[in-house]
Amino acid sequence: MIFQEKETEKTDHSSSAKVGRLGDLFLQKGLLTESQVELIAAEQRQKKLRFGDAALNLGFLSQIQIDSALGEQFGFGSKDLINGKADSGLRFFHYPFSKEAEEIRRLRSELLLKFSSQDKIKIALVSASPQEGKSYMAASLAIALSQVGRRTLLIDADLRSGNLHNLFSLGNPDGLSSVLAGRIAAQNALIPLMDNLHILPSGPRPPNPLEILRAPRIRELLASCDNQFDAFVLDTYTSSLASDAQMVAHQVGSVLLMAMKDVTLLSDLREAKSDMQAAGAEVIGTIFNENSSGDGTGRLSRKWLSWVKKRLPYGSKRTASSRG
Incomplete structure (x- = not known):
């Protein structure tokens, strides 16, 4: 097995991990539709909630999905490793x-x-x-x-x-x-x-x-x-x-x-x-x-x-x- 220092991939990981809006990230992942994002936005405005809390209220996302997305948004969440793959238990x-x-x-x-x-x-x-x-x-x-x-x-x-x-x-x-x-x-x-x-x-x-x-x-x-x-x-x-x-x-x-x-x-x-x-x-x-x-x-x-x-x-x- 060959393990490599993937400098270009590390740069790609860093840039892809920082996503501006949670709604866009969930759309990219296929976890939400545009109509669901609109419903979540309406719930946010009506009840003055964060995006994740509004999505939870409507049953569109789980807490685990939200936590994972927040990690990606702030640059230290779930992403590919340079070598190998992190066990789901980690x-x-x-x-x-x-x-x-x-x-x-x-x-x-x-x-x-x-x-x-x-x-x-x-x-x-x-x-x-x-x-x-x-x-x-x-x-x-x-x-x-x-x-x-x-x-x-x-x-x-x-x-x-x-x-x-x-x-x-x-x-x-x-x-x-x-x-x-x-x-x-x-x-x-x-x-x-x-x-x-x-x-x-x-x-x-x-x-x-x-x-x-x-x-x-x-x-x-x-x-x-x-x-x-x-x-x-x-x-x-x-x-x-x-x-x-x-x-x-x-x-x-x-x-x-x-x-x-x-x-x-x-x-x-x-x-x-x-x-x-x-x-x-x-x-x-x-x-x-x-x-x-x-x-x-x-x-x-x-x-x-x-x-x-x-x-x-x-x-x-x-x-x-x-x-x-």
Whole structure:
């Protein structure tokens, strides 16, 4: 599979994403007829509503369709990637005006403040148990950082079960394992996804992931890309199942923990925090993810467990459910 830097296409995407009027955009997409647009305009005037609210009142459009169109109108909504295609479950990309997207942007703002005195943002996403939404959050956060002009590299450092390449329909390309094993140069493995966003997939499954990730290999990789990127977001393997996340965190320096409602045990979360601190990494906070679908892509809660307070709640030994 050949991945290309499509400079001309990036320009086309930028210009096509900015559409002056929502009505025109929906007409272009074939989602509304001219007569429906006229009815919506009349509803707007009569009830003093926004275009989207009037369309909802009349039943012509869904909220999802309106959110997607607003994203295109303001230049960061659903559009083609430079390479691959964003999975429909990557809601931050497809529905940038959803409540979940707002929460991810809030997290982005907190991170920008946290790292304001540093030249680079380097963060590893870590979870104590599988299916807590860590990979989804890593991808969403990387996209969010790229949208505010930060040149961002999303790295899939889960060499055992990494699947970020599937989120972007990239096939099975070479990636981190190939780079760390010395098979290819890092620059040959980076895949452009959007303006200001590249991904380094996990690559072929190695027989010895922990050995390949050992220090200082990740640190040297980040240093080699230092002039090219402003932010590095790394996904990791489940911390309770192997020491890979510890090894990565040790070299990255900063960690965000993931916890999921009714899934994560507080005892496991404490242990993960302790492991990361023992590795010399700073745990800057924990994201509490409310998930109703069970696939790790549920909505992000407004409740933050110890965000930038560097302490976890003590008391009950577990969350509402014992599943983990």
